[in-house]
Amino acid sequence: MKVLITGATGFLGGYLVKECLALGYEVIAVGRNQAIGQGLEVSYEKLVFVVADLADKASLAAAFAHQPDKVIHAGALSTVWGPWKDFYEANVLGTQHVIDWCQETGVERLVFVSSPSIYASNENQELVTEEQAPVDNRLNNYIASKIEAEKRVIASLVPYVIIRPRGLFGVGDTSIIPRLLAIHDKVGVPLVAGGQHLIDLTCVENVAYAIGLALEKKEAIGQVYNITNGEPMTFKATLDLFFKEKGIKGRYLSVPKWLLAGTAVVLEGVYRLFHLKGEPRLTCYTYYLLVYSQTLSIEKARRELGYHPIMTIEEGIRHYVQHS
Template sequence: MKHIKVLVTGATGFLGFRTLEKLIDLPYISEIIATGRTLKETHTVHHPKVTYMLGDLSQYSFVEKIVTNVDYIVHTAALSSPWGAYKEFESANVTVQQNIIKASEQNDIKKIIYISTPSIYFTASDRFDIKESDPLPSRFINAYATTKRLAEISLENSNIPYIILRPRALVGRGDTVIMPRLIRASDENKLKIIGNGKNVVDFTSVANVVDAIILGFNASPAAMNQAYNITNGDPVCIWDKISLILTLLNKKAPNKKVSYTLAHFVAYLLELRSKLTTMKEPTLTVYSVGILAKSFTMDISKAKKLLGYTPKVTTDEAIHEFCEWYTSI
């Protein structure tokens, strides 16, 4: 592969900065434009190949500027939250995608690697070995899932060669969202085991997702214009791993249980109250209850076959990596 110039969106976030760390070591990548909203020292990569250009991707003029002379785009930027106003998700996930596609088509971009979400599969019920070809729900669980699927469709209908990755529950150094949410809930004595505590789920080491992105750079023609599930390929009991994280951080693991039915009902009432008043995110959402109470595993055989994807970092290794980083910041 000849030398290429890469744009990474969301480069100041968890997956984005971990991607930058790996891309700088690839000899065929000559330059990286890294974009985000705000630089944080913990998530900044200092290297001659990396140029940060901060701005708002919902503004087409900014997107047009950063896409000029780029070969590949790794699009990790998104509004990812279980709660919020639909228009905010639409702007961050759909409008931004449309801006990137428009600018890409005008600048002869060779490939877009888009980070989507398995939330589009979520039905608030136990699901096992979900394949990319399985029917999607007739109605998505929230605005995040809805707009991420719309963003996928925009890319699928474009003239740009693409790869869509759907990584499940990222874990590792740099996570400021998933694990910190659970830690805060524990610190506030709000974390209870929902359901029987035996539900199994997939996690994904952030390092494995970065590997999948790099495999996307070198994907064969047969692997292009496809969506791929990405996980560690080793489903685990979610509550065992939550307990492990809290134990490693010298915090008390949850031992109190609440039934799924009760938690779901309370979340529904909290959401209703929020919609009728402030629209502030409630302490419990229907989506988060389902994530913590239901089994959710995905089939990654397609990524293994077409991309050559092999998970290298285990869930426990990623958890230890996160905990060491979290205690050091």
């Protein structure tokens, strides 16, 4: 059996490559980073790398010419800020192109890696189920693009599974933890009301394992699954685990909720008005993460996929600190 993995040269993609090879698949690794992709080819015998741009349907032809039986679509533009055009091309059109090729080549299953950021709201949310996803959420363009991409996957004729993994971290992460540690080193991590809101994180190894289950289980076809570690913790307690493992004392900055909210709104407004490049230091989405509880229910994944995390949060943090 052959599996094609988009985003194979990214953070999650590298773990998916290892997981699929361990399951006995031949892997068609698709990505834009040629150096990393060629490194994968050298490292693994049953892997072929194809450089491609998801926004260009024709560039995917060489990858699908290898006739994959299944596809994991993990490639995406994943950031909290940017113009709609960029997100539309990478995440909406890119997903449509993958769907089109799956239909044209008769792929028997498409596992689409979406995002639980689509649940984002200015309120506390605990044990959110898959059915509670909004049909529209315009908090940022990334979220809007993921919702539209999901709609296209569901409307397609391709047998699909949708995975929504929350707060991925692990060795190789360039997003969540590095950003928080950078803020910590500069001014201290901002805390609202003592950082007692609940959050969910997920070891990237657990996400790769869950996606491997989604590739195999017949019951998964046509379903959507939240994936987390199933270990909700307060924001501050989670950070304290990182700092304890690093052997440092956490630096925190107490900030009133209204100040964070106002700063986020003003910064986003300035960036839009003057078409500034880059990303605001604080966005409304980041504000939500710093203020509101959000935990996801993984009961459906436990019941239907047989998913049980293979690495705990503490183990994941220890592994991250030791190898980063």
